[in-house]
Amino acid sequence: MSAAASSRGGGGLEELTLGHGLRLEDLVDRDALQEVCKSFFALFGIPVRIYAQDGALLADAVQDQAVCQYVQSLREGRAACGATVSAVKSADPGAALEATHPCFTGAVYRIIGIDYDGRRLGRVIVGPFLPADLKEMPRSLLAVDPAIDPVKAKELLPKMPRVRPETVTRIGRHLQSVLDLILFSGHRALLTSQMHLASVKESYRELQEQNSKLSESYERLKELDRLKSNFLATVSHELRTPLTSILGYSEMLAEGIGGELQGEQLEFVQTIREKGEQLLALIKSLLDQSKLESGTMSFKMANVALGEVLDQVGSTLLPSAKKKGVLLEIAVAPRLPTIRGDAERLRQIFLNLAENAVKFTPTGGSVRLIAATDSSGSEPEDDVGYVLFASRPTSVIVRVEDAGIGIPEAERAKVFDAFYQVDGSSTREHGGTGLGLSIVKRLVEMHGGTITVDQNREQRTPVVDAQGRRMPGAVFTVRFPLS
Numbered sequence: 001m002s003a004a005a006s007s008r009g010g011g012g013l014e015e016l017t018l019g020h021g022l023r024l025e026d027l028v029d030r031d032a033l034q035e036v037c038k039s040f041f042a043l044f045g046i047p048v049r050i051y052a053q054d055g056a057l058l059a060d061a062v063q064d065q066a067v068c069q070y071v072q073s074l075r076e077g078r079a080a081c082g083a084t085v086s087a088v089k090s091a092d093p094g095a096a097l098e099a100t101h102p103c104f105t106g107a108v109y110r111i112i113g114i115d116y117d118g119r120r121l122g123r124v125i126v127g128p129f130l131p132a133d134l135k136e137m138p139r140s141l142l143a144v145d146p147a148i149d150p151v152k153a154k155e156l157l158p159k160m161p162r163v164r165p166e167t168v169t170r171i172g173r174h175l176q177s178v179l180d181l182i183l184f185s186g187h188r189a190l191l192t193s194q195m196h197l198a199s200v201k202e203s204y205r206e207l208q209e210q211n212s213k214l215s216e217s218y219e220r221l222k223e224l225d226r227l228k229s230n231f232l233a234t235v236s237h238e239l240r241t242p243l244t245s246i247l248g249y250s251e252m253l254a255e256g257i258g259g260e261l262q263g264e265q266l267e268f269v270q271t272i273r274e275k276g277e278q279l280l281a282l283i284k285s286l287l288d289q290s291k292l293e294s295g296t297m298s299f300k301m302a303n304v305a306l307g308e309v310l311d312q313v314g315s316t317l318l319p320s321a322k323k324k325g326v327l328l329e330i331a332v333a334p335r336l337p338t339i340r341g342d343a344e345r346l347r348q349i350f351l352n353l354a355e356n357a358v359k360f361t362p363t364g365g366s367v368r369l370i371a372a373t374d375s376s377g378s379e380p381e382d383d384v385g386y387v388l389f390a391s392r393p394t395s396v397i398v399r400v401e402d403a404g405i406g407i408p409e410a411e412r413a414k415v416f417d418a419f420y421q422v423d424g425s426s427t428r429e430h431g432g433t434g435l436g437l438s439i440v441k442r443l444v445e446m447h448g449g450t451i452t453v454d455q456n457r458e459q460r461t462p463v464v465d466a467q468g469r470r471m472p473g474a475v476f477t478v479r480f481p482l483s
């Protein structure tokens with residue numbers, strides 16, 4: 001087609017998309033071609049067909065000519081007609097883009113090539129029509145079949161549209177420029193969608209690359225984490241044995257088994273014991289942490305009365321709470337159902353929480369351990385929707401409330417991370433390693449429970465700090481679902 005259309009295609013982009021397999025039907029919508037055929041036929045009354053390069057009919061607007069119908073009703077006439085039609089269909093318009101093919105009836109077909117960007121994409125066949133200069137009925141029509149009736153043939157032939165060759169050439173050019181325009185816009189749409197596709201493919205490829213890098217790093221980190229846990233487990237284990245001796249001997253020394261100790265000597269030995277015990281607690285935490293991480297911690301499951309667990313925690317902590325001047329209260333609801341769990345691990349959970357509560361509460365404050373049932377999510381109703389009985393408890397809740405420094409909202413999720421401490425400075429006031437809550441959370445989850453933390457808004461006797469500000473307090477809520 002025209003040079004203008006091909007230059008409008010836009011050099012570099014064509015390279016990207018116009019492969020050798022480009023087809024007319026990829027560039028142009030069939031409905032658009034059908035519209036072109038229809039309007040052409042309505043304007044000039046000449047049949048028109050558009051074929052793809054492989055010979056498939058893409059669109060047409062035709063009307064059977066009376067003389068053709070008549071010839072086709074005769075045996076030999078039908079064969080001759082078929083031969084003409086297939087010759088027309090395969091006729092090559094050549095580089096000139098236009099060719100004319102005659103029919104034995106005297107009519108002709110005009111074949112116009114559809115080229116785009118220097119490639120042949122298909123052809124348009126216009127006709128049959130009678131050339132305006134045809135004066136007489138040609139002999140070839142009468143010779144086509146022995147049964148042909150010359151009178152009828154003569155009567156039907158002039159019903160075919162009669163056009164001057166120059167007019168057909170003009171019409172052909174018009175058709176070419178219309179198709180050119182359609183091809184150009186189709187090409188543009190195709191380019192746009194292919195570019196879009198290419199950019200989506202590129203982003204997808206980039207994403208996949210990032211993904212595989214990420215999963216590689218993840219695997220590496222997992223491996224490092226595993227190595228770290230193994231290292232911690234081994235080191236802690238190896239530290240525990242000599243430490244047991246240190247503790248044992250310092251205890252014997254303090255008890256005077258190795259001879260009576262005097263004033264400061266006794267004090268020093270007791271300090272060695274205290275610090276040794278702190279070290280042992282830390283080593284135990286590290287061992288628990290690595291067992292929880294590797295999934296090798298074992299649990300002795302039984303029906304556990306949480307009231308007893310909390311009482312044991314209370315008596316363990318009472319001396320240090322008293323020493324600090326913090327009041328320790330325990331309130332357990334009557335007939336609290338037992339839960340399935342490991343009594344020792346449950347004790348560890350609440351001892352850790354209560355230790356924190358006492359540690360972060362100043363003198364004069366109080367710490368409360370409260371256990372009760374909760375019925376949310378269970379409301380037995382009769383058929384008409386009235387609640388008939390007290391709701392069945394769905395979980396047991398233990399709250400550890402304190403009147404201490406509290407945990408700022410932004411820190412509440414982080415305190416359950418291993419080694420995380422709100423005050424991570426080396427000059428911090430309170431001791432510890434930041435492992436307690438991470439172990440607590442995992443242990444609670446191993447029991448099918450959940451743990452959350454909030455500000456303690458229900459303090460009965462709040463403590464005020466040196467500036468007269470009320471301590472926010474913290475409350476840790478542990479919920480164990482009842483089955």
Ligand SMILES: Nc1ncnc2c1ncn2[C@@H]1O[C@H](COP(=O)(O)OP(=O)(O)OP(=O)(O)O)[C@@H](O)[C@H]1O
Pocket residue numbers: 285356357360402404405406407415420421422423431432433434435436437438474
């Ligand atoms: N009751 C609480 N009140 C205020 N802050 C708390 C309370 N409990 C925990 N925290 C904050 O969460 C941090 C993590 O607690 P966690 O028990 O894990 O570690 P730790 O008590 O510092 O050390 P460890 O328990 O290992 O001896 C604490 O350092 C503290 O900043």
Ligand SMILES: [Mg+2]
Pocket residue numbers: 352355356432436437
């Ligand atoms: Mg702690």
